[in-house]
Amino acid sequence: MLLEVQNLYVSYGKIKALWGVNIVVNKGEVVALIGANGAGKSSLLRSIMGLVRIETGTIRYDGRNITSWKPWDRARLGIGFVPEGARTFPDLTVEENLIIGGVLSPHKRAVANAMQRVFELFPILKERRTQLARTLSGGERQMLSIGRALMSNPTLLLVDEITLGLMPIMVAQVFSVLCQLNSAGITILLAEQNVREALSLAGRGYVLENGRIKLEGSAQELRENEAVKKAYLGI
Amino acid sequence: MSLGYILTIATFASIYSILVLGLNIVTGYAKQISLGHAAFAAIGAYAQALLTVRAGMSFWAALPLTVLISACVGALLGLPSLRVSHDHLVLTTIGINFIVIGVAEYFDFFGGAMGIIGLKIPTFFGRPLGTTGYFVLVLFFVLLALAVSHYFSKTWARLAMEGLGEDELAASSLGVNVARFKIIAFALSSAYTGLAGALWAHYVGSVFPKNFPFELSVLFLSMLIFGGMGTIRGAVFGAILLYILPEIFRFIENYRMLVYGILLTIMVTLQPQGVLGVDGVADRMVAKVDVLVRRIRSAAKP
Amino acid sequence: MVQLIANAVVLGCVYALMAVGLNMVYGLQKILHVAHASVYTLGAYVGLLLSLTLTNNLWACLAAAMFASSVFGLFISKLVYQPLLDKPRYISLIASVGVFVAATELFRLVAGPYPYAFSARFAFPAVKTSFVGLTSIQTLVLCFTGAAFFFLYTLVTKTRLGLAWRACIQDMDMAGALGINVNRIVALNFLIGSALAGAAGVLVARYYNRIFPTMGAVVSYKAFVVIVLGGLGSMPGAILAALVLALVESVLGAIPRFEFPRDAIAFLVMTLTLIFRPKGLFGR
Numbered sequence: 022m023l024l025e026v027q028n029l030y031v032s033y034g035k036i037k038a039l040w041g042v043n044i045v046v047n048k049g050e051v052v053a054l055i056g057a058n059g060a061g062k063s064s065l066l067r068s069i070m071g072l073v074r075i076e077t078g079t080i081r082y083d084g085r086n087i088t089s090w091k092p093w094d095r096a097r098l099g100i101g102f103v104p105e106g107a108r109t110f111p112d113l114t115v116e117e118n119l120i121i122g123g124v125l126s127p128h129k130r131a132v133a134n135a136m137q138r139v140f141e142l143f144p145i146l147k148e149r150r151t152q153l154a155r156t157l158s159g160g161e162r163q164m165l166s167i168g169r170a171l172m173s174n175p176t177l178l179l180v181d182e183i184t185l186g187l188m189p190i191m192v193a194q195v196f197s198v199l200c201q202l203n204s205a206g207i208t209i210l211l212a213e214q215n216v217r218e219a220l221s222l223a224g225r226g227y228v229l230e231n232g233r234i235k236l237e238g239s240a241q242e243l244r245e246n247e248a249v250k251k252a253y254l255g256i
Numbered sequence: 257m258s259l260g261y262i263l264t265i266a267t268f269a270s271i272y273s274i275l276v277l278g279l280n281i282v283t284g285y286a287k288q289i290s291l292g293h294a295a296f297a298a299i300g301a302y303a304q305a306l307l308t309v310r311a312g313m314s315f316w317a318a319l320p321l322t323v324l325i326s327a328c329v330g331a332l333l334g335l336p337s338l339r340v341s342h343d344h345l346v347l348t349t350i351g352i353n354f355i356v357i358g359v360a361e362y363f364d365f366f367g368g369a370m371g372i373i374g375l376k377i378p379t380f381f382g383r384p385l386g387t388t389g390y391f392v393l394v395l396f397f398v399l400l401a402l403a404v405s406h407y408f409s410k411t412w413a414r415l416a417m418e419g420l421g422e423d424e425l426a427a428s429s430l431g432v433n434v435a436r437f438k439i440i441a442f443a444l445s446s447a448y449t450g451l452a453g454a455l456w457a458h459y460v461g462s463v464f465p466k467n468f469p470f471e472l473s474v475l476f477l478s479m480l481i482f483g484g485m486g487t488i489r490g491a492v493f494g495a496i497l498l499y500i501l502p503e504i505f506r507f508i509e510n511y512r513m514l515v516y517g518i519l520l521t522i523m524v525t526l527q528p529q530g531v532l533g534v535d536g537v538a539d540r541m542v543a544k545v546d547v548l549v550r551r552i553r554s555a556a557k558p
Numbered sequence: 559m560v561q562l563i564a565n566a567v568v569l570g571c572v573y574a575l576m577a578v579g580l581n582m583v584y585g586l587q588k589i590l591h592v593a594h595a596s597v598y599t600l601g602a603y604v605g606l607l608l609s610l611t612l613t614n615n616l617w618a619c620l621a622a623a624m625f626a627s628s629v630f631g632l633f634i635s636k637l638v639y640q641p642l643l644d645k646p647r648y649i650s651l652i653a654s655v656g657v658f659v660a661a662t663e664l665f666r667l668v669a670g671p672y673p674y675a676f677s678a679r680f681a682f683p684a685v686k687t688s689f690v691g692l693t694s695i696q697t698l699v700l701c702f703t704g705a706a707f708f709f710l711y712t713l714v715t716k717t718r719l720g721l722a723w724r725a726c727i728q729d730m731d732m733a734g735a736l737g738i739n740v741n742r743i744v745a746l747n748f749l750i751g752s753a754l755a756g757a758a759g760v761l762v763a764r765y766y767n768r769i770f771p772t773m774g775a776v777v778s779y780k781a782f783v784v785i786v787l788g789g790l791g792s793m794p795g796a797i798l799a800a801l802v803l804a805l806v807e808s809v810l811g812a813i814p815r816f817e818f819p820r821d822a823i824a825f826l827v828m829t830l831t832l833i834f835r836p837k838g839l840f841g842r
Contacts, residue, residue: 070735074644096737104735110728113721120718121725125737173737289648291655336829339836343590343790346651347782348832351825354779358822470775474659481652514667517660524652525641 022081023048023177023208024069029078031064031232038064040232041078046177046210051203053219053240054212055253056229062212063105065229066179069210070102071095082177097125101175105182105212107166111155115146118154118165122172132172139168142198160191167198177208184215196222216253220244228253263387267459269499270394271452274401276479276495277488278448281408283477284486286441288337292349293449294472295356296333300326300450301457301467302360305372308458315378319454326450327443334442338435353470360465371464375457394455401448405488408444471513478520484533493532560690562808568696570804571703572765575758576781577788577796578710579631579751585727585791586747588647592654593634594755594781595774596661601627601756602676602763602773603669609678616680620760627756628749635748640741658774666771673770676763699761706754707797723747727791776821783828789838799839803827 024046031039039061046052054062067073069080071092079088087095096102109118119139123132140147143164149157154165163183170178180199184192196218203209203222213219220226220240228236228249236246243249279293303325307318336348360366377384378393385393457463475498483494498519502512529536576598583591604626605619612618634657642650682701685692692700714720725733726743734740762777763769784803788795806827807820831839 072731072735091739091741092731092734093737093739096735102732102735104732108729108732110725110732112728113724117721117725120721121733121738122736124718124722169736287648289651336833340832341836342648343584343588343651344786344832344836346590346648347786348829350779351783351829354819354825355822355829358819358826361819362822471659474655477652477655511663511667514660514663517656517658517663519656521638521653521656521660524649524656525638528645528649 022046023050023083024210025079025081026065026069027079027081029065029068029080030076031061031068031073032076033073038073038232039068042229042232042234044227044234044237046208048176048208049203049206050225051199051209051211051223053216053223053226054210054229055214055216055219055226055243055249056212056235057252058214060229061232062229063181064232066102066181066210066212067104069095069179070100096173099174099176101170101173101178103163103166103170103178103180103183105185107159107162109154109157109162109165109169112153114151114153115157115165116150118169119146119172122169125173135172135174139171142171142201143168160187160195163187163191163195167195171202175207177210178202180209180211182212182214184213184218192218216249260387263391265500265503267387267391267394268456269496270391270398271455271459272476272479272495272499273398273492274394274455275449275452276476276483276491277401277405278445278452279476279480280485280488280491281405281448282441282445283480284491285409286438288342288438288441289346289477290349290445291346291470291473291477292333292351292353292356293445293476294468294470295349295353296326296330296446296449297453297456297472298356298360298463298465298468299329299446300453301463302366302372302453303450304454304457305375305463306366308376309372309374315376315458319451322454323447323451326453327447330446330450331439331443333446334439337438337442349473350470353468353473357465357468366465367463369465371462371467373462375461375463377458390459394459397451397455401451402488402492404444405491409488474520475513475516478516480530481520481528482523482530484530484536487530487533490530490532490536494530562812563805564690564692565696566804566808567801568692568699568765569808570801571699572758572762572777573780573784573804574797574800575703575706575754575761576777577784577800578707578793579755580778580781581785581788581791581793581796582747582751584785585793586723586730586744587639587643589639590651590654590782592651592778593638593657593661594631594751595778596658596665597627597631597634597752597774598755598759598777599662599665599771599774600630601759602769603665603759604756605678605760605763606669606674606676606769609676614678616678616760616764619678620757623756623760624753625756627759628753631748631752631755632745635744662771662774669769669771671771673768675767676769677767678764695761695765699765702757702761706757710750710793719746779821780824783824786828787831787839792838795838802839 022045026042026044029039029042042065054065056062064073068075071090079086081087082098082100087098110121113121119136120132123135126132126135145161146164146168149161154162157165183195187195192215199209200222211219211223220243223240225239226243227234228243236243236249275293275297279290282288282290300322303322304318307313307321308315333352337345340348361369377390379385380389479494479498480491482498484490502509523530527537531537576594580591580594583589601623605623608619608622638653638657639650642653682694682698684694685697714723722733722738723743726738726740730740780803784799785796787803788799803824807823810823811820
């Protein structure tokens with residue numbers, strides 16, 4: 022068991038975002054989080070990263086209780102984060118964004134190697150390496166965001182709504198990259214509204230509704246579930 | 257302690273209450289932090305001084321004019337709040353404080369650094385009001401201020417204001433005219449403050465630029481925060497308590513601003529809702545007692 | 559006239575030294591750090607203490623002041639701002655005002671309300687030509703400011719630390735999620751900004767030969783005006799605005815029989831600018 026979230030409660034002021042969520046992610050898996058906008062997917066990923074204050078509950082990673090850890094200490098453990106909306110640093114160049122991603126590497130050589138691998142994965146980023154991130158297109162920014170997270174060689178990658186607003190051809194490309202990363206051994210927890218694609222990539226999934234886990238099961242089970250079909254697959 | 261002394265303290269505490277109630281409108285309801293309310297008090301005090309001493313008007317004739325002038329100037333000074341961000345606005349209110357003092361000091365029309373002296377205690381049917389009479393008068397204005405504040409907080413204006421503080425976009429999407437409400441808040445707030453300034457000036461008998469420093473604005477804000485922003489009871493409680501405490505404990509006079517400063521920091525850090533604010537110290541104590549009482553009751557029942 | 563401009567530039571340097579600290583804090587955490595004034599005053603008093611006791615050497619005073627001020631700045635950051643991070647921002651502003659008021663009173667209570675003379679000794683070349691003359695303290699202010707800004711510029715643009723700092727300014731949460739120890743960056747930010755304020759305190763004290771409890775107030779209000787004019791958070795804007803403000807003040811101050819208070823001029827300029835350009839003179 023790589024990641025275990027137990028009985029997680031999160032609220033923003035008076036608004037409750039998560040009500041006693043339990044999830045498990047095993048090493049090497051791709052796990053999908055499915056749910057409508059505002060169901061709590063982002064809140065869940067952000068609390069795993071340590072970016073929101075949680076009320077109660079525990080988060081365990083690799084056997085360690087990291088519930089009260091700071092985000093940067095979690096990153097050091099090998100958790101990578103690709104946030105909703107990419108959130109690349111707009112006034113840094115592509116290269117600088119990647120260097121920031123590799124901030125945990127002790128050696129310059131390691132950073133250079135990691136950057137080389139990112140450029141192999143996304144050749145377009147190499148072309149744009151001296152451009153400011155604000156000048157990139159939406160899809161390029163998503164690639165940069167993934168590349169930035171990969172710079173630290175993460176074990177677990179948290180991916181939030183990566184296909185939001187992307188053209189279909191980009192969606193396919195991004196999913197093939199995720200598939201590639203998974204076969205290279207990276208565990209992925211994926212929040213997606215693009216349910217069909219997500220379930221074809223993932224082995225298992227959780228359905229979130231109003232901050233609670235409504236359903237869980239293998240991708241196969243979820244695909245065949247009537248409620249899921251109706252609500253998310255449009256069948 | 258003589259009765260006269262007590263009355264004097266009570267009069268000042270009441271004037272401060274009016275003022276902090278005014279600050280509460282702009283800061284508590286509209287969530288626009290003002291660190292320049294001493295300037296609004298100065299405007300009221302100076303307007304009243306000019307109208308009575310220079311123009312020879314009576315207290316009663318001048319007071320409505322003063323309040324009106326204060327409201328207009330307040331609305332005018334509230335204009336920047338429409339265009340600039342919260343952070344810029346705070347700095348602008350600090351700036352207004354300095355500008356108003358600067359103007360009062362520089363122009364002979366306002367008496368310069370020598371100020372204006374000779375404001376008289378008003379008369380009532382030909383007889384001058386004594387200390388008691390003036391206290392009653394101030395008390396009347398406190399009640400008036402409370403009534404207006406109550407009305408203001410109960411009507412839809414409060415909803416609009418609170419929406420405006422939290423999220424302007426949300427407020428404007430609810431059909432609230434944000435600009436209009438900000439201006440109303442500033443005008444009403446400085447009307448209160450101008451009134452308090454005028455009452456203060458008549459009681460003291462003179463106005464000087466030095467009476468309205470930036471530190472005074474800080475004091476007003478401390479009073480409001482200590483009592484509890486956004487509530488009428490909090491504003492009044494904060495004003496009275498923080499005014500009276502140093503009067504009772506004379507020995508801390510020298511440490512007054514030090515205590516205010518520390519109090520302000522600790523209060524806002526640990527208890528931003530204040531003593532009597534919504535969900536403040538008092539509310540929570542009441543809630544705790546409530547829970548306790550219920551427990552005892554349910555324990556008493558077999 | 560040239561002399562007037564030279565004096566104004568020196569004054570502008572002082573404003574800029576203060577403004578940079580305020581701007582760093584605002585840029586990173588969006589806090590209006592009013593208590594920066596107390597950090598500055600503390601620097602001056604620490605310099606004074608040293609000159610009255612151990613050594614009358616200005617360099618030593620400067621070093622001690624920078625150390626003490628940076629510790630004080632860090633202290634404010636950890637004890638006051640840190641716990642307020644997820645509260646609305648006006649709360650940290652009010653807390654900051656509280657610290658400022660309390661610290662000013664503390665200086666008054668400990669050192670007394672009256673000004674002290676401060677004339678620590680130092681050796682630094684003065685400039686004397688036919689058309690402009692700078693005293694040695696003036697040249698020291700100029701050189702110190704220049705060196706400080708060169709150091710900052712190099713740090714920010716050429717080092718990995720500076721890169722991390724820039725990333726934090728643009729998106730602090732995300733920088734933390736990528737492994738940057740944000741707390742450490744915030745601490746460093748306060749450390750540097752406060753050290754510069756402390757240095758400014760000693761330099762100004764030496765310049766005017768005066769130290770008093772409220773000496774921080776006017777300079778820091780001016781620094782606020784400067785960062786507003788320059789566009790909140792913008793470094794080049796702040797430096798430029800500092801020079802412009804100092805020039806305007808000096809020129810207006812040189813007009814005979816025009817005695818409108820200088821502090822009010824600064825705020826008048828700021829308020830008017832904000833009405834017409836809400837993001838500041840040089841803000842985008």
